Amino acid sequence: QVQLVESGGGLVQAGNSLRLSCTSSGRAFRSYAMGWFRLAPGKEREFVAAIRWWDSRTYYGDAMRGRVIISRDNAENTGYLQMNNLKSEDTAVYYCAAGTGLGPYPNWYESWGQGTQVTVSS
Numbered sequence: 207q208v209q210l211v212e213s214g215g216g217l218v219q220a221g222n223s224l225r226l227s228c229t230s231s232g233r234a235f236r237s238y239a240m241g242w243f244r245l246a247p248g249k250e251r252e253f254v255a256a257i258r259w260w261d262s263r264t265y266y267g268d269a270m271r272g273r274v275i276i277s278r279d280n281a282e283n284t285g286y287l288q289m290n291n292l293k294s295e296d297t298a299v300y301y302c303a304a305g306t307g308l309g310p311y312p313n314w315y316e317s318w319g320q321g322t323q324v325t326v327s328s
Contacts, residue, residue: 208304208317215322226287228302239308240285244298253310265308294328
């Protein structure tokens with residue numbers, strides 16, 4: 207079982223950047239892919255990006271393509287989501303997840319964090 211804890215959310219003005227972190231405790235990320243999803247009020251859960259841990263292969267969704275970079279740090283067992291040029295429509299709770307598939311489908315991910323709120327003011 208992988209336990210995930212997100213951090214780094216907060217209130218930011220439009221055009222600025224934030225970096226979210228996702229730290230795994232318990233079983234390491236090594237055999238997994240890590241994904242980021244977001245959920246905004248009144249909207250469906252949306253895939254943002256994913257990274258396969260052992261070879262760093264990445265997969266980006268359309269939601270924030272070109273404005274986000276996903277990465278990982280083996281030594282810290284932590285993944286990151288760098289978000290740039292944030293817009294008010296990026297306001298959402300951001301969740302990291304660990305799973306065995308690299309892709310945009312929530313049912314590919316077995317473990318989920320509790321989420322971190324990102325609020326972008328215009």
